[in-house]
Amino acid sequence: MTIIPDLHPRYKSLMTRDKLVAGVEAGITSQQGLIAHGRGEAFDYLIGEQTLKSARRATEVAAAMLLAAKKPVLSVNGNVAALVAKEMVELSELLNAPLEVNIFYRTEKRAKRIKALLEKQGANKVLGDLRNAVIPGIEHSRAKVDRDGLYSADVVLAPLEDGDRCEALVNMGKKVITIDLNPLSRTSKQASVSIVDDIERALQNLILAVKEDKKAKNDLAALSESYDNNENLKAVIKEIVSRLKKEDLR
Amino acid sequence: MTIIPDLHPRYKSLMTRDKLVAGVEAGITSQQGLIAHGRGEAFDYLIGEQTLKSARRATEVAAAMLLAAKKPVLSVNGNVAALVAKEMVELSELLNAPLEVNIFYRTEKRAKRIKALLEKQGANKVLGDLRNAVIPGIEHSRAKVDRDGLYSADVVLAPLEDGDRCEALVNMGKKVITIDLNPLSRTSKQASVSIVDDIERALQNLILAVKEDKKAKNDLAALSESYDNNENLKAVIKEIVSRLKKEDLR
DSSP states (O other), X not given: OOOOOTXXXXXXXXXXHHHHHHHHHTTSSOHHHHHHHHHHHHHHHHTTSSOOHHHHHHHHHHHHHHXXXXXXEEEEOHHHHHHHHHHHHHHHXXXXXXXXXXXXSOOHHHHHHHXXXXXXXXXXXXXXXXXXXXXXXXXXXXXXXXXXXXXXXXEXXXXXXXXXXXXXXXXXXXXXXXXOSOTTSHHHHHSSEEEOSOHHHHHHHHHHHHHHHHHHTOOHHHHHHTOOHHHHHHHHHHHHHHHHHHOOOO | XXXXXXXXXXXXXXXXXXXXXXXXXXXXXXXXXXXXXXXXXXXXXXXXXXXXXXXXXXXXXXXXXXXXXXXXXXXXXXXXHXXXXXXXXXXXXXXXXXXXXXXXXOOHHHHHHHHHHHHHTTOSOEEOSXXXXXXXXXXHHHHEEOTTXXXXXXXXXXXXXXXXXXXXXXXXXXXXEEEOSOTTSHHHHHXXXXXXXOHHHHHHHHHHHHHXXXXXXXXXXXXXXXXXXXXXXXXXXXXXXXXXXXXXXO
């Protein structure tokens, strides 16, 4: 085990990396997940490692959509489990929505470990064992989900999701909310609501937004009516461009 | 038409990932190295997976600087070893400069394996065992280097280097050449010459440039005299901005 000096200017980023590496060592996260995280880090850099206004807007719409859903389901993969297991469980409770283990590089061992981790964090309904239904339009082994979970959900929160699967879920008529730092990714472009933000920041904000909506009894339909995901992604790219232009190189 | 369809550059990128994963399995590359690589991938995508004119310029200056050096040293970490061990050994021979194993997440086992790999590729002088000197200004365990190597070098090639260490080496009065795909990284900003390019492309170009300079007996001082690293980084950012602006979201 290496110790990260807490004086290091990249301390938080290094700590997050360590959480993921621990996830790999615990058999929860895949090695491909590490590379994917690195790609996300680069985009986080470009947006200034902060929650942009556009991400806040998407998060509010996501909260409203999840609260208004008839059958919301929260999808959990290896990176999500390593970084925000606790927050996903809390969200699941707040929304009374099940979690479903849904991993791209699937092994039964890894799926079991993720389920166990979520249950240890207090989850009482974790789907993803049955895989008795198939999402049309994607390769069979990656298409299997639970009939009572992702398959029949009307609103899906699928953070860090693969582009193909995101598209297939949208094609089934579902509303898909993603969290993905890359505004250019196929996932971000395919989703109904793309939260372009770091997963840890996004989950914290999403939990707050759900609590706020519940307390204030906000008009959920009104919150999402005027939302245009495409415009929102353009705003992210605009922000990146403007930051790059201002970049004050020494 | 999008210039960046998604973040999974298919072709060459898969080969590179395989090399890194093999590096992890061989105990040469760290898991954190995979994350760092993912970050690089994102920036490579943003520059169009090509060697920009600015990178070519930096590479030429780097070649001249290394050839003019009194005591050049080439630093090798886990990702460098997994991706360009052969090229680093060739460069070491061309420049008559020692290699030094210099890894951020250091274990003795990993350092030994990297050394063995370099020697297997034909290296005859690999430093990094003694660690009998300390770079001032950074945390002790990461500051140890060889007195006869990095410590006393006047020009250091440190590809994929940590920002802190890059800064500390510059503060010692050394010229530091980095290879880093992120033009905004602390490493890129701190270095004397930042080659913003993929490590495999950069090493190939650097070797060619060194051979060219040797053959043509170029005026090495003249080559680097007019070089402004800051201006060069700005050119990279300009390129990224222009590519992002063309990005056509559906």
